[in-house]
Amino acid sequence: MDVISITASSIPVDGSNYDKAKEVKAFDETKAGVKGLADTGVTKIPRFFIHPPENVGNSFSTTQTGNTIVQVPIINFEGYQNVRREEIVNEIRKASETWGFFQMVNHGVPVAVMDEMLASVRKFHEQPREAKEELYSRDTSRRVRYFCNGDLLVNKAPANWRDSIAFEFLDGELDPQLFPQICREAVREYMKHIIEASKVVGELISEALGLRRDYLESTECMETQSLVCHYYPACPQPELTLGATRHTDPSFLTILLQDNSGGLQVVNRNQWVEVPPLHGALVVNIGDFMQLITNDKFRSVEHRVLVGGARSRASVACFFYPSSANKLKPYGAIKELLSEVNQPLYRETHIVEYMAHFRSKGLDGNSTLSHFKN
Numbered sequence: 001m002d003v004i005s006i007t008a009s010s011i012p013v014d015g016s017n018y019d020k021a022k023e024v025k026a027f028d029e030t031k032a033g034v035k036g037l038a039d040t041g042v043t044k045i046p047r048f049f050i051h052p053p054e055n056v057g058n059s060f061s062t063t064q065t066g067n068t069i070v071q072v073p074i075i076n077f078e079g080y081q082n083v084r085r086e087e088i089v090n091e092i093r094k095a096s097e098t099w100g101f102f103q104m105v106n107h108g109v110p111v112a113v114m115d116e117m118l119a120s121v122r123k124f125h126e127q128p129r130e131a132k133e134e135l136y137s138r139d140t141s142r143r144v145r146y147f148c149n150g151d152l153l154v155n156k157a158p159a160n161w162r163d164s165i166a167f168e169f170l171d172g173e174l175d176p177q178l179f180p181q182i183c184r185e186a187v188r189e190y191m192k193h194i195i196e197a198s199k200v201v202g203e204l205i206s207e208a209l210g211l212r213r214d215y216l217e218s219t220e221c222m223e224t225q226s227l228v229c230h231y232y233p234a235c236p237q238p239e240l241t242l243g244a245t246r247h248t249d250p251s252f253l254t255i256l257l258q259d260n261s262g263g264l265q266v267v268n269r270n271q272w273v274e275v276p277p278l279h280g281a282l283v284v285n286i287g288d289f290m291q292l293i294t295n296d297k298f299r300s301v302e303h304r305v306l307v308g309g310a311r312s313r314a315s316v317a318c319f320f321y322p323s324s325a326n327k328l329k330p331y332g333a334i335k336e337l338l339s340e341v342n343q344p345l346y347r348e349t350h351i352v353e354y355m356a357h358f359r360s361k362g363l364d365g366n367s368t369l370s371h372f373k374n
C-alpha cells in the first residue's frame with residue numbers, strides 16, 4: 001500500500017471496518033513519514049493521526065491571569081562566571097521550581113551555528129523519500145536513525161504529525177561519518193557547542209539545588225546525549241492533530257532549539273502557555289529524572305506542540321541521560337535534599353528500566369514518573 005492509498009483508505013466514515021494496526025503498519029512500511037503524506041497534496045489526514053477534540057483544543061489555554069501576563073522565564077546568562085552568577089542561579093532555581101522551563105540567552109552557542117542546524121534539519125527532512133529511507137528504522141540500538149513517531153507501533157493513542165532523525169551520542173561520542181552528508185557538519189558543530197553549554201547549565205542547576213557546582217557532573221547523570229531533530233510538515237487539518245502529545249521528557253535535562261514557527265506550549269497554573277520563539281535563545285526544561293532525584297523540588301512539566309496549517313516547523317531537542325557506565329546505576333532522591341519531613345517520593349530506578357516503561361506506553365498523555373512513586 002502506498003502513501004496515497006493509505007490516505008484515501010483512512011478517511012473516517014462510520015468506523016465500522018477500521019483496522020488501525022493494519023493502517024499504521026502499512027503507513028510505516030512506506031518509510032515516507034508525514035512529509036511523504038504532505039508531499040502528495042493530501043487534504044484529509046489519516047484517521048490514526050486524529051486526536052480527541054479535548055486534547056487538541058485550548059480548553060484551559062490563556063496567557064493572562066487577571067491583570068498578570070504569564071510568561072516563560074527568559075534568563076540572561078551573560079556574566080554567569082562572575083558578577084551575575086548568584087542572580088542567575090536564583091533565577092534558575094525559581095524557574096525550575098515554578099515552571100520547569102526557561103529560555104536562556106547569551107549562553108555561548110553562536111547564533112550562526114544554531115541557524116545552520118535548523119536549516120540542515122529542514123534540508124534533511126525535505127529530501128525525497130528515496131534519499132532518507134535507508135536510515136528509516138525502529139531499531140533503537142541504531143546510533144543514527146530516521147523515523148515517524150518513535151512509539152508509532154506501540155502507542156494506543158493517536159500518532160503525532162511529526163518526523164524525526166535521532167543521533168545517539170554515548171558519553172558525547174559518535175562518529176560523524178555516520179551522519180547523513182546533508183547535515184553532517186551542522187550536527188558536528190552544534191553538538192560541540194551544546195555539550196559545552198550543558199556543562200554550564202549543569203553547574204548552575206547544581207548550585208540552584210544548594211549543592212556543590214560539580215554535583216551533576218560528578219554523578220555523570222548528563223553524559224549521554226540523544227539529539228532528536230524534529231520536522232512538522234504543514235498540515236491540511238491542524239485542528240485535528242498534534243505535533244507532540246501532552247507529555248513530560250524522560251531525561252535529566254532537555255535543551256531545545258526551535259525555529260520561528262511557534263507551537264510549543266507548556267502547562268503552568270493549569271493553563272497552556274506559549275513558549276514564544278526567540279531568535280538566539282535555547283529552551284531548557286527539567287526532565288523526569290531530575291524531578292526524581294530532586295524529590296519534586298525541580299519539576300518536569302507537561303508540554304505539547306501544535307502544528308501549523310500553512311507552514312512547517314523544525315526543532316532540535318538534546319536530551320541528557322546518565323553515562324553508558326551508569327545506565328544500570330540506581331538513581332534516587334539526593335540525600336542532601338532529604339529530611340525527616342521530606343522523605344523519598346520515588347523508588348530508585350535506573351535509566352534502562354525507566355526508558356523501557358516510557359517506550360512501552362508511548363506518548364499516551366499519562367505520566368511515566370507516577371509509575372515509580374513510593
